[in-house]
Amino acid sequence: MIIQTHSLTKQYKAGVFALRDVNLAMDEGVYGLLGPNGAGKTTLIGILAGLIQPTVGRATVCGFDTQRQVSEVRKNIGIIPQEYLLYPEFSAYEFLDYMALLSGLDLSRQTIMRLLEEVNLASVAKKKTKSFSGGMKQRLVVAQALAHDPQVLFADEPTSGLDPEERVRFRNMFSDLGLRRTVLLSTHITEDITAVTNRLSILHKGRLIFSGNIPELLDQCRGKVWERTVAREDWATFKDHNLILSFVHEAETHSVIARYSPLSSMVTEGSTPLTPNLEDAYMLLISQHNSEQAE
Amino acid sequence: MKIFLRSFTAQWKLFVRDKVNWLFSLLVLVVALVTNPISELPKTTALGYIENIARITGYIACLLFVILYLRFFLNETAKGHNHLWSRNAFGDDYLILKAGVGIAGFLTLISPTVCLTFVLSVAFFGIANALSAIWVWVIILLPPVCFVIGLCSLIGLLINHGLIASGVIVIYLGFVLARPVDLGNLLIFMPSLQMNSALIGFGPETEMLIYQRLFYVCVPLFLLTIAVFITDLRLPRVKPKHSWIAVSAMAVLSVAALSLSVYWGSKLLNLQRLRSVEPNLQTRQNLESACADFQSYRLHLELSADGAIASGLAEVELSSGRDLSALSLLNAGLAVDRFEVRDGDPIRIELQYHGRFVVPYYAYSVYGLPKEIEQIGYAPGAYLEKNLIFLQKLGEWHPYTLCSPDEITLILPADITINYNSADTESIDGDMRRLQWQQASDHILLIAGAKYQIEEQENDQIYLSPNPGLREEDRNEQYGTFFRLMRQHLDDVEGSGFTLIPLPLIKQSFLESQALSLIIPERSRQIDYIWPDDMARYSENVAMDVLLAWWCRQQACPDLAYGLFSRGSGIDYSYEIGEEASEAEEEDTSSLPLLYYAVLKLVEESEVSGFDREALMDSYSSLLRNKLPWLYSPFSFTPKNVETLIMLYDFDLQYGSEAFWDLFLMAYEKANEGWIEKNVLLELIGTLSEQTSGIETGP
Numbered sequence: 001m002i003i004q005t006h007s008l009t010k011q012y013k014a015g016v017f018a019l020r021d022v023n024l025a026m027d028e029g030v031y032g033l034l035g036p037n038g039a040g041k042t043t044l045i046g047i048l049a050g051l052i053q054p055t056v057g058r059a060t061v062c063g064f065d066t067q068r069q070v071s072e073v074r075k076n077i078g079i080i081p082q083e084y085l086l087y088p089e090f091s092a093y094e095f096l097d098y099m100a101l102l103s104g105l106d107l108s109r110q111t112i113m114r115l116l117e118e119v120n121l122a123s124v125a126k127k128k129t130k131s132f133s134g135g136m137k138q139r140l141v142v143a144q145a146l147a148h149d150p151q152v153l154f155a156d157e158p159t160s161g162l163d164p165e166e167r168v169r170f171r172n173m174f175s176d177l178g179l180r181r182t183v184l185l186s187t188h189i190t191e192d193i194t195a196v197t198n199r200l201s202i203l204h205k206g207r208l209i210f211s212g213n214i215p216e217l218l219d220q221c222r223g224k225v226w227e228r229t230v231a232r233e234d235w236a237t238f239k240d241h242n243l244i245l246s247f248v249h250e251a252e253t254h255s256v257i258a259r260y261s262p263l264s265s266m267v268t269e270g271s272t273p274l275t276p277n278l279e280d281a282y283m284l285l286i287s288q289h290n291s292e293q294a295e
Numbered sequence: 296m297k298i299f300l301r302s303f304t305a306q307w308k309l310f311v312r313d314k315v316n317w318l319f320s321l322l323v324l325v326v327a328l329v330t331n332p333i334s335e336l337p338k339t340t341a342l343g344y345i346e347n348i349a350r351i352t353g354y355i356a357c358l359l360f361v362i363l364y365l366r367f368f369l370n371e372t373a374k375g376h377n378h379l380w381s382r383n384a385f386g387d388d389y390l391i392l393k394a395g396v397g398i399a400g401f402l403t404l405i406s407p408t409v410c411l412t413f414v415l416s417v418a419f420f421g422i423a424n425a426l427s428a429i430w431v432w433v434i435i436l437l438p439p440v441c442f443v444i445g446l447c448s449l450i451g452l453l454i455n456h457g458l459i460a461s462g463v464i465v466i467y468l469g470f471v472l473a474r475p476v477d478l479g480n481l482l483i484f485m486p487s488l489q490m491n492s493a494l495i496g497f498g499p500e501t502e503m504l505i506y507q508r509l510f511y512v513c514v515p516l517f518l519l520t521i522a523v524f525i526t527d528l529r530l531p532r533v534k535p536k537h538s539w540i541a542v543s544a545m546a547v548l549s550v551a552a553l554s555l556s557v558y559w560g561s562k563l564l565n566l567q568r569l570r571s572v573e574p575n576l577q578t579r580q581n582l583e584s585a586c587a588d589f590q591s592y593r594l595h596l597e598l599s600a601d602g603a604i605a606s607g608l609a610e611v612e613l614s615s616g617r618d619l620s621a622l623s624l625l626n627a628g629l630a631v632d633r634f635e636v637r638d639g640d641p642i643r644i645e646l647q648y649h650g651r652f653v654v655p656y657y658a659y660s661v662y663g664l665p666k667e668i669e670q671i672g673y674a675p676g677a678y679l680e681k682n683l684i685f686l687q688k689l690g691e692w693h694p695y696t697l698c699s700p701d702e703i704t705l706i707l708p709a710d711i712t713i714n715y716n717s718a719d720t721e722s723i724d725g726d727m728r729r730l731q732w733q734q735a736s737d738h739i740l741l742i743a744g745a746k747y748q749i750e751e752q753e754n755d756q757i758y759l760s761p762n763p764g765l766r767e768e769d770r771n772e773q774y775g776t777f778f779r780l781m782r783q784h785l786d787d788v789e790g791s792g793f794t795l796i797p798l799p800l801i802k803q804s805f806l807e808s809q810a811l812s813l814i815i816p817e818r819s820r821q822i823d824y825i826w827p828d829d830m831a832r833y834s835e836n837v838a839m840d841v842l843l844a845w846w847c848r849q850q851a852c853p854d855l856a857y858g859l860f861s862r863g864s865g866i867d868y869s870y871e872i873g874e875e876a877s878e879a880e881e882e883d884t885s886s887l888p889l890l891y892y893a894v895l896k897l898v899e900e901s902e903v904s905g906f907d908r909e910a911l912m913d914s915y916s917s918l919l920r921n922k923l924p925w926l927y928s929p930f931s932f933t934p935k936n937v938e939t940l941i942m943l944y945d946f947d948l949q950y951g952s953e954a955f956w957d958l959f960l961m962a963y964e965k966a967n968e969g970w971i972e973k974n975v976l977l978e979l980i981g982t983l984s985e986q987t988s989g990i991e992t993g994p
Contacts, residue, residue, distance in 0.1 A: 045377070049377060049381045050381065051377055051381060074382060075383070077381060080378070081376065081377040083373075083376070085371060085379065087309055089309055090305075090308075094305070094308075097305075098302070098305045099382070101301050101302060101305070101384065102298075102379065102384045103383065103384070104383060106297070141378065144378055145378065156377075
């Protein structure tokens with residue numbers, strides 16, 4: 001396995017658990033890591049990158065222990081962070097050159113230009129990064145992660161804030177990158193994951209609540225997702241008895257078309273069964289987990 | 296190393312490309328130009344000019360650079376920059392790299408100021424002087440900048456919030472900089488004003504300055520090593536396993552930096568303690584009367600190559616049973632090894648001592664001192680360091696300071712250049728020189744300075760102190776000119792030439808008539824001050840020194856000198872006579888306007904630019920007419936003295952220069968310990984007026 005974690009737990013001083021007993025195993029290819037904000041995704045990446053020390057458990061990347069062999073781990077990973085500093089006074093070329101240098105590499109001009117071509121930034125190689133658009137900056141961040149040709153790539157919310165066109169471009173890029181690497185794509189946007197991988201882990205409140213294939217997850221939800229048109233005056237009551245996955249107000253008929261999952265075993269009359277998608281499955285799983293915790 | 300250097304270059308580029316940083320650079324340049332206008336350059340020296348700019352830059356740097364550096368230092372420590380911290384070379388070298396770039400960045404930002412001032416220095420003072428002033432930048436600026444960087448690194452890591460950390464440090468630095476100047480205060484990381492005499496290459500502050508600067512090189516180093524340890528705890532990364540060699544080296548460096556900080560700090564404090572001793576006026580008074588009981592007083596002294604007293608022995612024979620144990624005024628830096636009393640007739644006392652002679656601060660301070668201390672003159676009577684040895688007969692280099700020794704034997708390394716000595720016998724034995732005085736009558740025993748430059752001027756010699764901080768032409772103009780003019784008008788010694796010796800410490804000039812040596816205070820200490828008032832004022836100071844030496848001859852006249860050179864202002868050399876002099880008015884201080892007017896005449900004759908005697912006298916007349924308070928007077932004379940001054944001026948206008956100098960000579964004859972009463976002066980004026988015009992004039 002390229003990435004492996006064993007009972008990984010991170011507890012902060014205030015007693016808050018960022019991660020709790022997380023066991024993961026990942027091989028080559030793209031893996032999705034899904035979870036709401038604060039689920040522990042960034043902490044998990046931090047531990048795998050040797051930036052954060054776990055309270056309990058251990059993790060290995062490419063066979064190297066993330067705590068005891070940090071230097072080796074760092075040689076094998078690239079990070080696309082959620083927040084980044086591109087050094088606005090540097091050009092794209094200078095930035096990549098410096099990033100490679102920090103990884104111990106003195107890249108040739110051709111290599112840097114090839115990297116920029118890969119992310120479609122070769123034409124602006126000499127422009128300062130402060131003049132870049134959000135998408136261009138994000139592409140440069142990908143390029144820096146690839147500068148030292150790492151075996152493992154951690155992408156933490158890489159598509160947030162991108163326009164649809166850039167988002168599609170990024171999804172394709174990750175699909176390509178996963179051909180010969182391990183890519184851990186952390187996000188809370190389910191479409192990003194379905195577009196690039198079948199393999200998924202879901203973190204919620206620091207716990208790994210699912211790890212496996214997306215079809216497997218969808219199978220678990222089959223028969224639990226329905227659609228029904230609800231009169232507007234009944235909408236409040238309906239919401240109380242069902243988990244609403246999405247809904248649309250119909251102005252002409254004064255009704256609401258709801259995609260839902262019943263909280264009891266009883267399905268409201270007039271409902272139509274639907275094929276669950278990843279978002280439905282994710283919402284159901286989170287809801288189920290919350291209920292279990294509440295009990 | 297290659298990666299470190301390239302990373303260094305990359306970070307340096309980031310620093311210098313930040314436009315906000317160049318606002319700092321511009322501010323430094325503007326402040327340097329505004330506070331040191333080019334029009335003032337002809338009045339100063341390369342050292343004085345650079346020192347002043349470096350100081351201003353230093354103060355600005357200490358406060359503003361904190362904000363710039365912390366912004367730069369904490370740039371990458373914000374949450375979420377994992378793409379940087381997950382790279383090995385980034386986290387491992389972060390602190391050292393940032394500190395190094397901080398220094399390099401600072402130097403880059405001040406480079407426009409340095410270059411411009413260098414060009415101006417070359418234009419005004421010549422390339423050699425401009426180059427010699429470069430080290431002033433290093434001495435003044437580098438330690439505080441290192442300190443600021445060390446402090447910012449540590450506080451920045453602990454607080455990890457640029458704005459709050461900046462606030463904390465700026466408040467701290469502001470507090471320290473605003474404190475009253477105290478040489479030994481270890482919080483003061485900018486050299487204090489008084490320390491600047493050290494910058495001209497010699498002087499009592501040199502040692503203090505060296506300790507202070509070394510302390511402020513070691514302290515930042517220690518702060519940085521502590522910051523390295525904190526880095527592992529605070530920066531966003533899991534520390535890689537450090538090799539035991541690296542950990543040991545860092546631990547050793549940290550301990551060494553701390554030990555050296557303590558070492559230099561304690562040396563500084565110790566020296567400060569020795570320097571801040573006050574003269575024991577009571578013992579001085581008691582000793583004066585005890586000297587009469589001395590049947591003989593012999594001194595045997597051996598100096599080492601660095602000016603320390605390797606061994607000193609004082610032998611006294613006393614006619615009566617007076618107890619001398621509490622009457623020693625030995626310098627604070629000298630330790631008594633043995634004090635032995637052998638009873639008999641006469642009683643024999645032996646006192647053996649050794650140590651480094653430390654000139655007390657009161658002896659050379661230009662800051663306000665009590666009148667009774669000012670008036671004891673240069674009580675230490677000695678200055679002993681490697682390149683400058685100065686011994687007066689009466690001084691704290693021997694225990695019974697005020698008693699005139701009957702015999703002095705001085706042994707010192709033969710390679711020390713002797714500029715002047717009044718010894719009766721001199722011999723060289725191997726690599727040591729032996730000087731012996733029997734009943735030394737001269738006040739000055741020895742002046743030796745390896746770096747003294749000697750200038751011949753006709754028959755006269757001028758010993759210039761090493762690197763005096765004066766421009767070449769000023770030396771001749773300021774020292775030589777007044778010296779020659781004075782001799783032209785007043786010289787009562789025929790024949791051979793004089794020797795003029797400027798010394799850095801003595802407070803008042805001195806004429807050693809037997810050796811024909813004129814010893815005057817080294818005025819290059821003007822470097823201590825922001826600007827000399829102007830060249831005319833500076834010339835007046837030097838002329839006053841020369842004239843005072845002649846007037847007082849071998850007898851010290853500290854009262855008069857005190858009246859003429861009030862040390863109260865602490866801002867610049869001036870003749871301002873403060874309240875103390877007003878009190879002395881009752882005792883008749885007519886010598887002051889007489890000497891002052893003579894000085895004005897000498898300065899006028901020397902054709903110093905910007906000097907206008909008539910305009911000056913008009914302003915005094917106007918003061919008198921309009922009854923303005925004395926504080927409006929250029930030199931703050933009391934109304935009675937202004938009256939005398941105007942009277943002398945009128946006399947000069949009416950009867951001519953020759954008559955004035957005759958009056959001056961006659962007044963000298965009538966003076967008592969330098970002072971002359973006004974009615975005597977009026978009498979002389981009356982007599983001379985009669986003789987010159989043949990008409991009887993009333994007083």
